[in-house]
Amino acid sequence: MSLEVIILAAGQGTRMRSEKPKVLHPLAGKPMLVHTIEQAQRLQPGQTHIVVGHQAHQVEAVVASLGVKCVLQAEQLGTGHAVAQAMPAVDSDAIVLVLYGDVPLVPAALMQKLTEQAGQGKLALLTVNLNDASGYGRIVRQGPDNSGPIQAIIEHKDATPEQLQIKEINTGILAVKASYLNAWLPRIESNNAQGEIYLTDVVAMAVDDGIAIGYLQPDFPQQTQGVNDRMQLAALERWHQQQQAHQLLSDGVQLADPSRFDLRGELKAGTDIYIDINVIIEGQVHLGNGVHVGPNCHIKDAHIGAGTQILANSVIDQAQISANCSIGPFARLRPGTILHENAKVGNFVETKKTTLGSGSKANHFTYLGDTEVGEHVNIGAGTITCNFDGVNKFKTHIADGAFIGSNSSIVAPVSIGAGATIAAGSTITKDVANDNLAIARGKQRNIAPWVKPVKL
Known part of the structure; x- marks a missing residue:
């Protein structure tokens, strides 16, 4: 089964207070997006799709020599909408690995383990436990102590006071069969506090469809840390x-x-x-x-x-x-x-x-x-x-x-x-x-x- 990678890189990153797209800001002398691309390409995917939006020409110029394909998200309507822009060019029989251009330190070995779970027919998520989970989507599991199988992801602004006490958060990084995404993405609605199409809604859909939810966690929280400022x-x-x-x-x-x-x-x-x-x-x-x-x-x-x-x-x-x-x-x-x-x-x-x-x-x-x-x-x-x-x-x-x-x-x-x-x-x-x-x-x-x- 082939692998295709989708990297979301369309956001403006207003909190960076910069004319430069957020994903092009350097870490260790290299744009954050390039870190993500290089780690993903160690898995030798059939194609790497970069979803671009804000200052798309700048992003495209930086990645032009890296053997990737850019697709435009003209309006930034959420992560689910972003992935949907790339899916028409994705082989329907492939495994899809979704990454983020502003999450630069995910190691290739962790990506590989996610794709292996997806190859077993699971929706594989990358989660992490944080002492301060403010602002992140929470992993909702079965059971009164939230320790059972994963049932859904609730965004911070949509969470109840009880759900806000959950320390396990969603990194946004996942791997799953393209055929599942093609079935789920058109069903996502924007009836949430942000009015956006959340990719995280596919978790509840997977549960409803009887698809097993797998998960992995990094050795260090920083490996899945996104950059906002x-x-x-x-x-x-x-x-x-x-x-x-x-x-x-x-x-x-x-x-x-x-x-x-x-x-x-x-x-x-x-x-x-x-x-x-x-x-x-x-x-x-x-x-x-x-x-x-x-x-x-x-x-x-x-x-x-x-x-x-x-x-x-x-x-x-x-x-x-x-x-x-x-x-x-x-x-x-x-x-x-x-x-x-x-x-x-x-x-x-x-x-x-x-x-x-x-x-x-x-x-x-x-x-x-x-x-x-x-x-x-x-x-x-x-x-x-x-x-x-x-x-x-x-x-x-x-x-x-x-x-x-x-x-x-x-x-x-x-x-x-x-x-x-x-x-x-x-x-x-x-x-x-x-x-x-x-x-x-x-x-x-x-x-x-x-x-x-x-x-x-």
Whole structure:
């Protein structure tokens, strides 16, 4: 039996107080809706349907590359109405898994268990027990103590005082055969406090039709928590980051303070890694054995070789770093940077589309853009490669063993030969041959006597 997923993402989210659709607000650096889609696609559904509404074009643009199909809910008339918009495109023999774009942390394993229950012919619900169930639909069960089989879901505004005491709530997430939904959805009425078509009404219909009601609960309430405002989003972010930090600690990564670490992507880590406070890992990052990351660093889409030291306040973005390099403090490695073994990029050095060969170093106050640096090159403080003429970018080549004196400007395109020396303060506009000394600066004049100006 095939599986199809319907994700509801049409709401405006007025409590977010934003022009952006609620489901596009990021959690761990990724839109909430994308979290839901990625987990659902781990089940390999035949199709994933995204029900869009408010700012539909924005939502469609974000999910366009994710292999999903969007369907428009022109009027937001309730969850039942939203699911009904997608059903004409759903295989009538499929299992349907209904998810929400603002409930981003439901794990795929829990989704899988729900669909397995639905495959047994049940209406499978995801419920959770909360100490404070205010605002949520209550799970109504048989028996005076509400402990028997599930009979219905009552929305908070429609609940009696007795029903409001129930702690088990409906998450809205369910799995069921498409044929059942096709029979139930047209029968739902909007005679409730909200005047909406509630998907939850299918529970009572299932009971009336003799369909068994199954249910599951998450390991943590946060896995089924929806986001309605920025406070809830911030709280869910902290919980998610805490879970990721605890997993890294279990895997052997040392975090100086797990509460001051953010992972906004995927981290592959070797052994004996130390990460100091306020470090942000974004995208796909690999840290080799023995890497040390100092405080306040931001690393994005990068490979860091074994034994490399990243000192405080450094930014590494789409760079490839080999073993035993030294970076920072206050270094910025922009996309296209490649450091070979034992290279050093020191404080207030910026690189872009630049390769530093083994043992080469730029210790401080330097900009290297579109530059190929050989092995064991020393680049003095204040050096810049002038790679842009206002229209085009040009490359600088610095061969093995060259020495670049402080405060030099190297105007590309230009090549500096192996073993060459550039005198401090030079502006280099022509190629320098191997083992040559290049001096390109104005002649010094000492004027005497010299009377200093005075204030009038």
